[in-house]
Amino acid sequence: MRIVMIGATGHVGSYLVPRLVNAGHQVLAVSRGQREPYHPDPAWDRVERLQIDRTAEEDSGTFGRRIADLEAEVVIDMVCFTAKSAGQLVEGLRGRVRQLLHCGTIWVHGLSTVLPMREDDPKTPIGDYGTNKLAIEELLLAETRSGGLASTIIHPGHISGPGWPVINPVGNLDPAVWTTLATGQSLLVPGLGAETMHHVHADDVAQLFQLALEKPDAALGESFHAVSERALTVRGYAEAAARWFGQHAQLEQVSWEEFRRRTDDQHAAASWDHLSRSQVASIDKARRLLGYQPAYSSDEAAREAVTWLVEAGQLDLGPRGALL
Template identity: 60%
Template sequence: MRIVIIGATGHVGGYLVPRLVEAGHDVVAISRGRREPYREDPAWERVERLAVNRDAEDADGVFGRRVADLGADVVIDMVCFTEESARQLLDAIRGTGARLLMCGTIWVHGTTTAVPALEHEDRDAWGDYGVGKKAIEDLVLAEAGRPDGVGAQVLHPGHISGPGWGVITPAGNLDPEVWRRLATGEPVLLPGQGLETLHHVHADDVAQAFQLAAERPDADGRAFHVVSARALTLRGYAEAAAAWWGREAVLEHADLDAVVAAYGGHGDATREHVARSHSMSIDAAREHLGYAPRHTSLDAAREAVAWLAAQEGSGVPPLP
Protein backbone atom coordinates (compact mmCIF):
# COMPACT_ATOMS: atom_id res chain seq x y z
CA MET A 1 0.00 0.00 0.00
CA ARG A 2 0.92 3.63 -0.36
CA ILE A 3 0.80 5.10 3.15
CA VAL A 4 1.09 8.79 3.99
CA ILE A 5 2.07 9.62 7.57
CA ILE A 6 1.40 13.13 8.88
CA GLY A 7 3.80 13.84 11.74
CA ALA A 8 6.15 11.07 10.66
CA THR A 9 9.33 12.08 12.49
CA GLY A 10 7.84 12.15 15.99
CA HIS A 11 8.12 9.61 18.78
CA VAL A 12 5.92 6.97 17.18
CA GLY A 13 6.99 7.68 13.61
CA GLY A 14 10.56 6.72 14.43
CA TYR A 15 9.28 3.17 14.88
CA LEU A 16 6.31 3.21 12.52
CA VAL A 17 8.10 4.29 9.35
CA PRO A 18 10.70 1.48 9.47
CA ARG A 19 7.97 -1.05 10.30
CA LEU A 20 5.94 -0.06 7.26
CA VAL A 21 8.92 0.07 4.92
CA GLU A 22 10.13 -3.36 6.00
CA ALA A 23 6.59 -4.69 5.45
CA GLY A 24 6.84 -3.59 1.83
CA HIS A 25 4.69 -0.47 1.91
CA ASP A 26 5.43 2.73 -0.03
CA VAL A 27 5.73 5.45 2.63
CA VAL A 28 5.42 9.22 2.32
CA ALA A 29 6.54 11.04 5.48
CA ILE A 30 5.13 14.51 6.14
CA SER A 31 6.66 16.59 8.91
CA ARG A 32 6.76 20.23 9.87
CA GLY A 33 10.44 20.61 9.05
CA ARG A 34 13.51 18.62 8.19
CA ARG A 35 14.12 17.42 11.73
CA GLU A 36 15.71 14.01 11.80
CA PRO A 37 13.67 11.13 13.24
CA TYR A 38 14.11 10.12 16.88
CA ARG A 39 15.59 6.81 15.72
CA GLU A 40 18.08 6.31 12.93
CA ASP A 41 17.18 3.50 10.55
CA PRO A 42 18.25 2.75 6.96
CA ALA A 43 14.58 2.41 6.07
CA TRP A 44 14.35 6.20 5.96
CA GLU A 45 16.44 6.17 2.79
CA ARG A 46 13.47 4.51 1.03
CA VAL A 47 10.92 7.08 2.18
CA GLU A 48 9.60 10.12 0.34
CA ARG A 49 9.87 13.04 2.76
CA LEU A 50 7.90 16.28 2.58
CA ALA A 51 8.35 19.34 4.81
CA VAL A 52 4.96 21.02 5.28
CA ASN A 53 3.68 23.67 7.69
CA ARG A 54 0.29 22.13 8.42
CA ASP A 55 -1.00 25.02 10.52
CA ALA A 56 -0.30 27.52 7.74
CA GLU A 57 -1.77 25.30 5.03
CA ASP A 58 -4.83 24.50 7.13
CA ALA A 59 -5.36 28.23 7.55
CA ASP A 60 -5.20 28.60 3.76
CA GLY A 61 -7.46 25.59 3.25
CA VAL A 62 -4.96 23.68 1.11
CA PHE A 63 -3.42 21.04 3.39
CA GLY A 64 -6.11 18.43 2.88
CA ARG A 65 -5.86 18.71 -0.90
CA ARG A 66 -2.07 18.37 -0.69
CA VAL A 67 -2.52 15.07 1.15
CA ALA A 68 -5.26 13.85 -1.20
CA ASP A 69 -3.04 14.54 -4.23
CA LEU A 70 -0.44 12.07 -2.90
CA GLY A 71 -2.69 9.16 -3.89
CA ALA A 72 -2.58 7.30 -0.60
CA ASP A 73 -4.32 4.06 0.20
CA VAL A 74 -4.00 4.93 3.89
CA VAL A 75 -3.41 8.26 5.63
CA ILE A 76 -2.08 8.10 9.19
CA ASP A 77 -2.55 11.37 11.05
CA MET A 78 -0.42 11.54 14.19
CA VAL A 79 -0.71 15.27 14.82
CA CYS A 80 -4.31 16.44 14.39
CA PHE A 81 -5.42 18.65 17.29
CA THR A 82 -8.53 20.47 16.09
CA GLU A 83 -11.88 19.34 14.75
CA GLU A 84 -11.61 21.81 11.86
CA SER A 85 -8.27 20.38 10.78
CA ALA A 86 -9.74 16.87 10.81
CA ARG A 87 -12.78 18.06 8.84
CA GLN A 88 -10.62 19.59 6.12
CA LEU A 89 -8.64 16.38 5.77
CA LEU A 90 -11.76 14.20 5.62
CA ASP A 91 -13.39 16.47 3.02
CA ALA A 92 -10.28 16.28 0.86
CA ILE A 93 -9.78 12.50 0.88
CA ARG A 94 -13.47 11.55 0.67
CA GLY A 95 -14.04 9.71 -2.58
CA THR A 96 -10.34 9.05 -3.25
CA GLY A 97 -10.44 5.53 -1.77
CA ALA A 98 -8.01 6.50 0.98
CA ARG A 99 -8.62 5.30 4.54
CA LEU A 100 -7.78 7.41 7.60
CA LEU A 101 -6.12 6.30 10.83
CA MET A 102 -6.30 9.03 13.45
CA CYS A 103 -4.16 9.24 16.58
CA GLY A 104 -6.32 10.05 19.58
CA THR A 105 -5.60 9.72 23.31
CA ILE A 106 -6.91 7.89 26.34
CA TRP A 107 -7.72 11.38 27.66
CA VAL A 108 -11.01 11.21 25.73
CA HIS A 109 -12.06 9.41 28.92
CA GLY A 110 -12.53 11.42 32.07
CA THR A 111 -12.53 9.86 35.51
CA THR A 112 -13.28 6.17 35.08
CA THR A 113 -15.96 4.24 36.92
CA ALA A 114 -14.59 0.71 36.52
CA VAL A 115 -11.17 -0.47 35.38
CA PRO A 116 -9.82 -1.44 33.01
CA ALA A 117 -12.09 0.94 31.10
CA LEU A 118 -13.55 -0.02 27.72
CA GLU A 119 -13.56 2.26 24.69
CA HIS A 120 -17.23 3.24 25.01
CA GLU A 121 -17.20 3.92 28.77
CA ASP A 122 -16.81 7.18 30.73
CA ARG A 123 -16.67 9.42 27.67
CA ASP A 124 -16.70 12.58 29.77
CA ALA A 125 -13.46 14.14 28.58
CA TRP A 126 -12.36 17.30 30.35
CA GLY A 127 -9.52 19.73 29.68
CA ASP A 128 -8.81 21.29 26.29
CA TYR A 129 -6.68 18.40 25.01
CA GLY A 130 -9.08 15.60 25.89
CA VAL A 131 -12.18 17.52 24.78
CA GLY A 132 -10.54 18.46 21.48
CA LYS A 133 -9.44 14.91 20.76
CA LYS A 134 -12.90 13.56 21.60
CA ALA A 135 -14.48 15.98 19.12
CA ILE A 136 -12.06 14.76 16.44
CA GLU A 137 -12.85 11.13 17.24
CA ASP A 138 -16.60 11.74 17.07
CA LEU A 139 -16.22 13.42 13.68
CA VAL A 140 -13.99 10.70 12.24
CA LEU A 141 -16.11 7.78 13.42
CA ALA A 142 -19.30 9.44 12.22
CA GLU A 143 -17.65 9.78 8.82
CA ALA A 144 -16.67 6.12 8.84
CA GLY A 145 -20.30 5.20 9.54
CA ARG A 146 -21.61 6.86 6.38
CA PRO A 147 -22.17 4.68 3.28
CA ASP A 148 -20.08 7.09 1.19
CA GLY A 149 -17.73 8.07 4.02
CA VAL A 150 -14.02 7.62 4.55
CA GLY A 151 -13.06 4.30 6.12
CA ALA A 152 -11.40 5.19 9.40
CA GLN A 153 -10.15 4.04 12.76
CA VAL A 154 -9.08 6.03 15.84
CA LEU A 155 -6.26 4.70 18.03
CA HIS A 156 -5.92 6.03 21.57
CA PRO A 157 -2.39 5.70 23.02
CA GLY A 158 -1.64 6.05 26.70
CA HIS A 159 1.48 7.80 28.01
CA ILE A 160 3.85 7.21 25.10
CA SER A 161 7.25 6.21 26.43
CA GLY A 162 10.65 5.06 25.22
CA PRO A 163 14.17 6.31 24.58
CA GLY A 164 14.53 9.82 23.24
CA TRP A 165 12.23 11.89 25.43
CA GLY A 166 10.98 12.30 28.97
CA VAL A 167 8.62 9.77 30.56
CA ILE A 168 5.81 10.32 33.06
CA THR A 169 7.23 9.60 36.53
CA PRO A 170 5.54 7.94 39.52
CA ALA A 171 4.57 11.46 40.60
CA GLY A 172 2.57 11.89 37.39
CA ASN A 173 4.86 14.51 35.86
CA LEU A 174 8.09 14.94 33.90
CA ASP A 175 10.28 16.19 36.76
CA PRO A 176 13.66 14.39 36.43
CA GLU A 177 14.27 15.10 40.12
CA VAL A 178 11.83 12.27 40.88
CA TRP A 179 14.19 9.79 39.22
CA ARG A 180 17.23 11.23 41.01
CA ARG A 181 15.53 10.87 44.37
CA LEU A 182 14.49 7.30 43.69
CA ALA A 183 18.04 6.51 42.57
CA THR A 184 19.63 8.00 45.69
CA GLY A 185 17.14 6.87 48.32
CA GLU A 186 15.74 10.33 49.05
CA PRO A 187 12.03 10.80 49.83
CA VAL A 188 9.57 11.10 46.94
CA LEU A 189 6.19 12.71 47.53
CA LEU A 190 3.11 10.94 46.16
CA PRO A 191 -0.59 11.81 46.47
CA GLY A 192 -2.96 9.83 48.68
CA GLN A 193 -1.72 6.31 49.34
CA GLY A 194 -0.12 6.09 45.89
CA LEU A 195 -2.84 3.80 44.54
CA GLU A 196 -3.78 6.08 41.64
CA THR A 197 -2.76 4.72 38.24
CA LEU A 198 -0.82 5.59 35.10
CA HIS A 199 -1.01 3.65 31.84
CA HIS A 200 2.12 3.83 29.71
CA VAL A 201 2.82 2.38 26.29
CA HIS A 202 6.08 1.98 24.40
CA ALA A 203 6.25 4.00 21.18
CA ASP A 204 7.01 0.83 19.22
CA ASP A 205 3.81 -0.78 20.48
CA VAL A 206 1.87 2.25 19.28
CA ALA A 207 3.61 1.82 15.92
CA GLN A 208 2.65 -1.85 15.93
CA ALA A 209 -1.00 -0.92 16.43
CA PHE A 210 -0.98 1.60 13.58
CA GLN A 211 0.62 -0.93 11.23
CA LEU A 212 -2.02 -3.50 12.16
CA ALA A 213 -4.80 -0.95 11.67
CA ALA A 214 -3.44 0.00 8.25
CA GLU A 215 -3.58 -3.63 7.22
CA ARG A 216 -7.05 -4.32 8.72
CA PRO A 217 -9.75 -2.36 6.86
CA ASP A 218 -12.33 -4.73 8.35
CA ALA A 219 -11.80 -2.92 11.67
CA ASP A 220 -12.81 0.49 10.24
CA GLY A 221 -15.41 2.42 12.18
CA ARG A 222 -13.91 1.54 15.56
CA ALA A 223 -11.77 3.19 18.24
CA PHE A 224 -9.09 1.24 20.10
CA HIS A 225 -7.01 1.77 23.23
CA VAL A 226 -3.30 1.31 22.60
CA VAL A 227 -1.52 0.83 25.91
CA SER A 228 0.59 -1.78 27.68
CA ALA A 229 -1.14 -4.85 29.03
CA ARG A 230 -1.42 -3.39 32.55
CA ALA A 231 -1.40 0.02 34.22
CA LEU A 232 0.83 0.90 37.19
CA THR A 233 -0.06 2.26 40.59
CA LEU A 234 2.05 5.26 41.56
CA ARG A 235 3.41 3.44 44.60
CA GLY A 236 4.20 0.23 42.75
CA TYR A 237 5.83 2.21 39.95
CA ALA A 238 8.03 4.11 42.40
CA GLU A 239 9.06 0.96 44.25
CA ALA A 240 9.94 -0.87 41.04
CA ALA A 241 11.87 2.13 39.70
CA ALA A 242 13.94 2.54 42.88
CA ALA A 243 14.93 -1.12 42.53
CA TRP A 244 16.55 -0.31 39.16
CA TRP A 245 19.29 1.39 41.19
CA GLY A 246 19.25 -1.26 43.93
CA ARG A 247 17.29 0.99 46.30
CA GLU A 248 14.11 0.78 48.31
CA ALA A 249 11.73 3.64 47.59
CA VAL A 250 11.32 6.16 50.41
CA LEU A 251 7.78 7.45 49.89
CA GLU A 252 5.91 10.26 51.57
CA HIS A 253 2.22 10.97 51.03
CA ALA A 254 -0.04 14.00 51.08
CA ASP A 255 -3.34 15.10 49.58
CA LEU A 256 -3.35 16.00 45.89
CA ASP A 257 -3.40 19.77 46.37
CA ALA A 258 -0.35 19.63 48.63
CA VAL A 259 1.51 17.41 46.17
CA VAL A 260 0.67 19.70 43.25
CA ALA A 261 2.00 22.68 45.19
CA ALA A 262 5.17 20.82 46.17
CA TYR A 263 6.05 20.04 42.54
CA GLY A 264 5.84 23.68 41.49
CA GLY A 265 5.98 24.00 37.71
CA HIS A 266 5.43 20.26 37.35
CA GLY A 267 2.41 20.26 39.63
CA ASP A 268 -0.22 20.85 36.94
CA ALA A 269 0.90 17.71 35.12
CA THR A 270 0.62 15.75 38.37
CA ARG A 271 -2.95 16.92 38.84
CA GLU A 272 -3.90 16.15 35.22
CA HIS A 273 -2.59 12.58 35.38
CA VAL A 274 -3.58 11.69 38.91
CA ALA A 275 -7.10 13.10 38.67
CA ARG A 276 -7.75 10.83 35.68
CA SER A 277 -5.93 7.74 36.98
CA HIS A 278 -6.43 5.88 33.72
CA SER A 279 -6.32 2.11 33.40
CA MET A 280 -7.54 1.01 29.98
CA SER A 281 -8.59 -2.28 28.41
CA ILE A 282 -6.92 -3.49 25.21
CA ASP A 283 -9.36 -6.35 24.62
CA ALA A 284 -10.87 -4.69 21.54
CA ALA A 285 -7.47 -4.03 19.96
CA ARG A 286 -6.44 -7.62 20.63
CA GLU A 287 -9.62 -9.00 19.09
CA HIS A 288 -9.99 -6.78 16.03
CA LEU A 289 -6.39 -5.83 15.23
CA GLY A 290 -4.36 -8.66 16.70
CA TYR A 291 -2.54 -6.13 18.89
CA ALA A 292 -0.04 -7.72 21.28
CA PRO A 293 2.12 -5.20 23.18
CA ARG A 294 5.74 -6.34 23.49
CA HIS A 295 6.61 -3.99 26.36
CA THR A 296 5.21 -3.68 29.86
CA SER A 297 4.69 -0.23 31.32
CA LEU A 298 7.85 -0.70 33.39
CA ASP A 299 9.86 -1.84 30.35
CA ALA A 300 8.87 1.29 28.46
CA ALA A 301 9.64 3.59 31.38
CA ARG A 302 12.99 1.95 32.10
CA GLU A 303 14.17 2.42 28.50
CA ALA A 304 13.23 6.09 28.69
CA VAL A 305 14.97 6.61 32.04
CA ALA A 306 18.11 4.82 30.82
CA TRP A 307 18.23 7.24 27.89
CA LEU A 308 17.59 10.23 30.16
CA ALA A 309 20.35 9.17 32.54
CA ALA A 310 22.81 9.05 29.65
CA GLN A 311 22.13 12.69 28.74
CA GLU A 312 24.68 15.19 30.00
CA GLY A 313 23.28 17.43 32.72
CA SER A 314 20.13 15.38 33.33
CA GLY A 315 21.05 14.83 36.98
CA VAL A 316 19.75 11.27 36.80
CA PRO A 317 22.31 8.62 37.86
CA PRO A 318 23.06 5.94 35.24
CA LEU A 319 21.16 2.70 35.60
CA PRO A 320 23.33 -0.29 36.53
Protein backbone atom coordinates in the same frame (compact mmCIF):
# COMPACT_ATOMS: atom_id res chain seq x y z
CA MET B 1 0.63 0.13 -0.52
CA ARG B 2 1.30 3.86 -0.78
CA ILE B 3 0.99 5.55 2.62
CA VAL B 4 1.16 9.21 3.60
CA MET B 5 2.05 9.87 7.22
CA ILE B 6 1.46 13.34 8.68
CA GLY B 7 3.76 14.07 11.63
CA ALA B 8 6.10 11.28 10.64
CA THR B 9 9.17 12.13 12.73
CA GLY B 10 7.48 12.24 16.14
CA HIS B 11 7.53 9.66 18.92
CA VAL B 12 5.39 7.03 17.22
CA GLY B 13 6.37 7.87 13.66
CA SER B 14 10.02 7.24 14.47
CA TYR B 15 9.05 3.58 14.91
CA LEU B 16 6.07 3.31 12.58
CA VAL B 17 7.74 4.59 9.43
CA PRO B 18 10.54 1.96 9.52
CA ARG B 19 7.97 -0.72 10.35
CA LEU B 20 5.93 0.16 7.27
CA VAL B 21 8.94 0.44 4.97
CA ASN B 22 10.33 -2.90 6.15
CA ALA B 23 6.90 -4.45 5.53
CA GLY B 24 7.15 -3.39 1.88
CA HIS B 25 4.99 -0.25 1.89
CA GLN B 26 5.88 2.99 0.13
CA VAL B 27 5.90 5.80 2.71
CA LEU B 28 5.69 9.54 2.17
CA ALA B 29 6.65 11.24 5.43
CA VAL B 30 5.06 14.67 5.89
CA SER B 31 6.29 17.05 8.59
CA ARG B 32 6.30 20.78 9.20
CA GLY B 33 10.05 21.07 9.71
CA GLN B 34 13.16 19.05 9.06
CA ARG B 35 13.49 17.36 12.44
CA GLU B 36 15.12 13.95 12.34
CA PRO B 37 13.34 10.93 13.83
CA TYR B 38 14.09 10.06 17.44
CA HIS B 39 16.31 7.14 16.52
CA PRO B 40 18.12 6.28 13.28
CA ASP B 41 17.05 3.43 11.04
CA PRO B 42 18.30 2.52 7.54
CA ALA B 43 14.66 2.34 6.41
CA TRP B 44 14.49 6.15 6.41
CA ASP B 45 16.76 6.14 3.35
CA ARG B 46 13.81 4.64 1.42
CA VAL B 47 11.29 7.25 2.59
CA GLU B 48 10.19 10.26 0.58
CA ARG B 49 10.13 13.22 2.97
CA LEU B 50 7.91 16.24 2.32
CA GLN B 51 7.89 19.52 4.22
CA ILE B 52 4.37 20.97 4.53
CA ASP B 53 3.23 23.66 6.95
CA ARG B 54 -0.14 22.30 8.04
CA THR B 55 -1.23 25.48 9.83
CA ALA B 56 -0.53 27.68 6.81
CA GLU B 57 -2.22 25.22 4.42
CA GLU B 58 -5.28 24.95 6.65
CA ASP B 59 -5.52 28.73 6.90
CA SER B 60 -5.67 28.87 3.12
CA GLY B 61 -8.07 25.92 2.94
CA THR B 62 -5.71 23.76 0.86
CA PHE B 63 -4.35 21.17 3.30
CA GLY B 64 -6.85 18.39 2.63
CA ARG B 65 -6.46 18.69 -1.15
CA ARG B 66 -2.68 18.88 -0.80
CA ILE B 67 -2.60 15.56 1.04
CA ALA B 68 -5.13 13.97 -1.32
CA ASP B 69 -3.01 14.96 -4.33
CA LEU B 70 -0.22 12.74 -2.99
CA GLU B 71 -2.42 9.84 -4.17
CA ALA B 72 -2.00 7.56 -1.19
CA GLU B 73 -4.14 4.54 -0.39
CA VAL B 74 -3.86 5.21 3.34
CA VAL B 75 -3.25 8.42 5.30
CA ILE B 76 -2.01 8.35 8.90
CA ASP B 77 -2.52 11.57 10.85
CA MET B 78 -0.47 11.86 14.05
CA VAL B 79 -0.86 15.60 14.64
CA CYS B 80 -4.53 16.56 14.37
CA PHE B 81 -5.88 18.34 17.44
CA THR B 82 -9.25 19.92 16.51
CA ALA B 83 -12.42 18.79 14.78
CA LYS B 84 -12.09 21.70 12.36
CA SER B 85 -8.67 20.45 11.29
CA ALA B 86 -9.95 16.89 10.96
CA GLY B 87 -12.97 18.06 8.98
CA GLN B 88 -10.82 19.81 6.40
CA LEU B 89 -8.72 16.69 5.94
CA VAL B 90 -11.82 14.52 5.58
CA GLU B 91 -13.24 16.83 2.90
CA GLY B 92 -10.03 16.55 0.92
CA LEU B 93 -9.64 12.78 1.28
CA ARG B 94 -13.25 11.62 0.84
CA GLY B 95 -13.40 9.29 -2.15
CA ARG B 96 -9.64 9.52 -2.66
CA VAL B 97 -8.15 7.12 -0.05
CA ARG B 98 -9.07 3.73 1.40
CA GLN B 99 -8.49 4.56 5.06
CA LEU B 100 -7.58 7.40 7.41
CA LEU B 101 -5.88 6.48 10.68
CA HIS B 102 -6.01 9.12 13.41
CA CYS B 103 -3.95 9.31 16.61
CA GLY B 104 -6.20 10.08 19.57
CA THR B 105 -5.57 9.65 23.31
CA ILE B 106 -6.97 7.69 26.25
CA TRP B 107 -7.76 11.12 27.76
CA VAL B 108 -10.97 11.10 25.70
CA HIS B 109 -12.34 9.11 28.65
CA GLY B 110 -11.82 11.75 31.34
CA LEU B 111 -12.10 10.72 35.00
CA SER B 112 -12.23 6.98 35.69
CA THR B 113 -15.53 5.43 36.72
CA VAL B 114 -15.25 1.77 35.66
CA LEU B 115 -11.90 0.02 35.15
CA PRO B 116 -10.51 -1.07 32.84
CA MET B 117 -11.96 1.47 30.42
CA ARG B 118 -13.35 0.09 27.16
CA GLU B 119 -13.45 1.94 23.86
CA ASP B 120 -17.25 2.06 23.78
CA ASP B 121 -17.68 3.32 27.36
CA PRO B 122 -19.44 6.69 27.74
CA LYS B 123 -16.81 9.42 27.46
CA THR B 124 -16.75 12.60 29.53
CA PRO B 125 -13.34 14.17 28.94
CA ILE B 126 -12.00 17.05 31.01
CA GLY B 127 -9.73 19.72 29.57
CA ASP B 128 -9.30 20.95 26.02
CA TYR B 129 -7.00 18.19 24.82
CA GLY B 130 -9.27 15.25 25.60
CA THR B 131 -12.40 17.20 24.64
CA ASN B 132 -11.01 18.11 21.23
CA LYS B 133 -9.79 14.58 20.60
CA LEU B 134 -13.23 13.19 21.41
CA ALA B 135 -14.83 15.65 18.97
CA ILE B 136 -12.44 14.38 16.28
CA GLU B 137 -13.28 10.75 17.08
CA GLU B 138 -17.01 11.43 16.87
CA LEU B 139 -16.59 13.25 13.55
CA LEU B 140 -14.52 10.47 12.00
CA LEU B 141 -16.72 7.61 13.18
CA ALA B 142 -19.87 9.41 12.01
CA GLU B 143 -18.22 9.96 8.62
CA THR B 144 -17.45 6.25 8.39
CA ARG B 145 -20.98 5.23 9.38
CA SER B 146 -22.42 7.53 6.72
CA GLY B 147 -20.50 5.74 3.98
CA GLY B 148 -17.89 8.48 3.50
CA LEU B 149 -14.20 8.35 4.34
CA ALA B 150 -13.43 5.22 6.37
CA SER B 151 -11.38 5.90 9.49
CA THR B 152 -9.72 4.14 12.41
CA ILE B 153 -8.75 5.84 15.67
CA ILE B 154 -5.85 4.71 17.86
CA HIS B 155 -5.85 6.01 21.46
CA PRO B 156 -2.37 5.78 23.05
CA GLY B 157 -1.68 5.99 26.75
CA HIS B 158 1.40 7.78 28.11
CA ILE B 159 3.88 7.23 25.29
CA SER B 160 7.35 6.24 26.50
CA GLY B 161 10.63 5.24 24.93
CA PRO B 162 14.12 6.52 24.14
CA GLY B 163 14.55 10.06 22.90
CA TRP B 164 12.31 12.14 25.15
CA PRO B 165 11.31 12.55 28.84
CA VAL B 166 8.82 10.11 30.32
CA ILE B 167 5.95 10.65 32.75
CA ASN B 168 7.43 9.71 36.13
CA PRO B 169 5.83 7.92 39.13
CA VAL B 170 4.19 11.08 40.46
CA GLY B 171 2.71 11.94 37.07
CA ASN B 172 4.95 14.76 35.84
CA LEU B 173 8.22 15.38 33.98
CA ASP B 174 10.35 16.63 36.88
CA PRO B 175 13.80 14.98 36.42
CA ALA B 176 14.47 15.35 40.14
CA VAL B 177 12.01 12.52 40.78
CA TRP B 178 14.36 10.06 39.09
CA THR B 179 17.35 11.36 41.07
CA THR B 180 15.37 10.99 44.29
CA LEU B 181 14.51 7.38 43.53
CA ALA B 182 18.00 6.57 42.25
CA THR B 183 19.66 7.78 45.43
CA GLY B 184 17.26 6.33 47.97
CA GLN B 185 15.86 9.65 49.14
CA SER B 186 12.29 10.28 50.23
CA LEU B 187 9.88 10.93 47.35
CA LEU B 188 6.93 13.24 47.92
CA VAL B 189 3.74 11.45 46.83
CA PRO B 190 0.34 13.19 46.69
CA GLY B 191 -2.81 11.34 47.65
CA LEU B 192 -2.90 7.61 48.38
CA GLY B 193 -0.23 6.34 45.99
CA ALA B 194 -2.90 4.03 44.54
CA GLU B 195 -3.70 6.29 41.58
CA THR B 196 -2.92 4.76 38.20
CA MET B 197 -1.15 5.65 34.98
CA HIS B 198 -1.11 3.57 31.82
CA HIS B 199 2.11 3.82 29.83
CA VAL B 200 2.95 2.36 26.44
CA HIS B 201 6.14 2.08 24.43
CA ALA B 202 6.09 4.09 21.19
CA ASP B 203 6.88 0.96 19.19
CA ASP B 204 3.83 -0.79 20.61
CA VAL B 205 1.68 2.15 19.47
CA ALA B 206 3.34 1.80 16.06
CA GLN B 207 2.53 -1.93 16.11
CA LEU B 208 -1.17 -1.20 16.57
CA PHE B 209 -1.23 1.39 13.78
CA GLN B 210 0.39 -1.13 11.46
CA LEU B 211 -2.10 -3.85 12.40
CA ALA B 212 -5.02 -1.46 11.84
CA LEU B 213 -3.94 -0.55 8.31
CA GLU B 214 -3.06 -4.13 7.36
CA LYS B 215 -6.37 -5.53 8.70
CA PRO B 216 -8.89 -2.96 7.41
CA ASP B 217 -11.89 -5.31 7.55
CA ALA B 218 -11.52 -5.43 11.34
CA ALA B 219 -10.36 -1.84 11.85
CA LEU B 220 -12.55 0.45 9.74
CA GLY B 221 -14.99 2.46 11.80
CA GLU B 222 -13.37 1.36 15.07
CA SER B 223 -11.27 2.90 17.83
CA PHE B 224 -8.61 1.01 19.81
CA HIS B 225 -6.60 1.62 22.98
CA ALA B 226 -2.82 1.46 22.54
CA VAL B 227 -1.39 0.79 25.99
CA SER B 228 0.73 -1.81 27.73
CA GLU B 229 -0.87 -4.95 29.13
CA ARG B 230 -1.17 -3.52 32.66
CA ALA B 231 -1.18 -0.07 34.24
CA LEU B 232 0.92 0.94 37.24
CA THR B 233 -0.08 2.61 40.47
CA VAL B 234 2.03 5.49 41.74
CA ARG B 235 3.39 3.24 44.47
CA GLY B 236 4.08 0.32 42.15
CA TYR B 237 5.77 2.54 39.58
CA ALA B 238 7.98 4.19 42.22
CA GLU B 239 8.97 0.84 43.69
CA ALA B 240 9.81 -0.58 40.26
CA ALA B 241 11.86 2.49 39.33
CA ALA B 242 13.79 2.42 42.62
CA ARG B 243 14.76 -1.20 41.92
CA TRP B 244 16.35 -0.10 38.62
CA PHE B 245 18.95 1.61 40.78
CA GLY B 246 19.25 -1.05 43.49
CA GLN B 247 17.18 1.02 45.91
CA HIS B 248 13.97 0.67 47.91
CA ALA B 249 11.43 3.40 47.31
CA GLN B 250 11.06 5.76 50.27
CA LEU B 251 7.65 7.37 49.85
CA GLU B 252 6.33 10.34 51.84
CA GLN B 253 2.58 10.52 51.36
CA VAL B 254 1.10 14.00 51.67
CA SER B 255 -2.14 15.78 50.86
CA TRP B 256 -2.54 17.44 47.48
CA GLU B 257 -2.44 20.80 49.25
CA GLU B 258 0.92 19.97 50.81
CA PHE B 259 2.23 18.55 47.53
CA ARG B 260 1.36 21.75 45.66
CA ARG B 261 3.01 23.84 48.37
CA ARG B 262 6.27 21.91 48.09
CA THR B 263 6.31 21.34 44.29
CA ASP B 264 6.87 23.58 41.28
CA ASP B 265 3.50 24.83 39.97
CA GLN B 266 3.95 23.33 36.51
CA HIS B 267 4.94 19.91 37.84
CA ALA B 268 2.15 19.92 40.42
CA ALA B 269 -0.41 20.73 37.71
CA ALA B 270 0.88 17.89 35.52
CA SER B 271 0.69 15.47 38.45
CA TRP B 272 -2.93 16.40 39.07
CA ASP B 273 -3.79 16.04 35.36
CA HIS B 274 -2.42 12.50 35.28
CA LEU B 275 -3.28 11.16 38.72
CA SER B 276 -6.77 12.62 39.07
CA ARG B 277 -7.81 10.69 35.94
CA SER B 278 -6.35 7.47 37.38
CA GLN B 279 -6.94 5.62 34.13
CA VAL B 280 -6.56 1.97 33.17
CA ALA B 281 -7.42 1.10 29.56
CA SER B 282 -8.43 -2.30 28.23
CA ILE B 283 -6.66 -3.77 25.20
CA ASP B 284 -9.08 -6.69 24.83
CA LYS B 285 -10.66 -5.24 21.68
CA ALA B 286 -7.30 -4.63 19.98
CA ARG B 287 -6.20 -8.15 20.86
CA ARG B 288 -9.42 -9.76 19.66
CA LEU B 289 -9.85 -7.90 16.39
CA LEU B 290 -6.28 -7.11 15.38
CA GLY B 291 -4.00 -9.47 17.28
CA TYR B 292 -2.31 -6.65 19.19
CA GLN B 293 0.29 -7.90 21.67
CA PRO B 294 2.40 -5.22 23.38
CA ALA B 295 6.06 -6.15 23.65
CA TYR B 296 6.78 -3.85 26.60
CA SER B 297 5.28 -3.63 30.06
CA SER B 298 4.69 -0.17 31.51
CA ASP B 299 7.83 -0.25 33.62
CA GLU B 300 9.95 -1.66 30.77
CA ALA B 301 8.86 1.19 28.49
CA ALA B 302 9.64 3.76 31.17
CA ARG B 303 12.99 2.19 32.04
CA GLU B 304 14.11 2.33 28.40
CA ALA B 305 13.28 6.04 28.35
CA VAL B 306 15.17 6.72 31.58
CA THR B 307 18.16 4.71 30.37
CA TRP B 308 18.30 6.88 27.26
CA LEU B 309 18.07 10.07 29.34
CA VAL B 310 21.02 8.94 31.47
CA GLU B 311 23.14 7.84 28.50
CA ALA B 312 22.36 11.07 26.62
CA GLY B 313 23.53 13.16 29.57
CA GLN B 314 20.05 14.62 30.11
CA LEU B 315 19.56 13.16 33.57
CA ASP B 316 22.02 13.68 36.42
CA LEU B 317 21.54 10.98 39.02
CA GLY B 318 24.32 12.26 41.24
CA PRO B 319 27.30 10.23 42.57
CA ARG B 320 25.03 7.75 44.43
CA GLY B 321 22.70 6.97 41.57
CA ALA B 322 23.38 4.41 38.83
CA LEU B 323 21.23 2.10 36.74
CA LEU B 324 21.83 -1.58 37.36
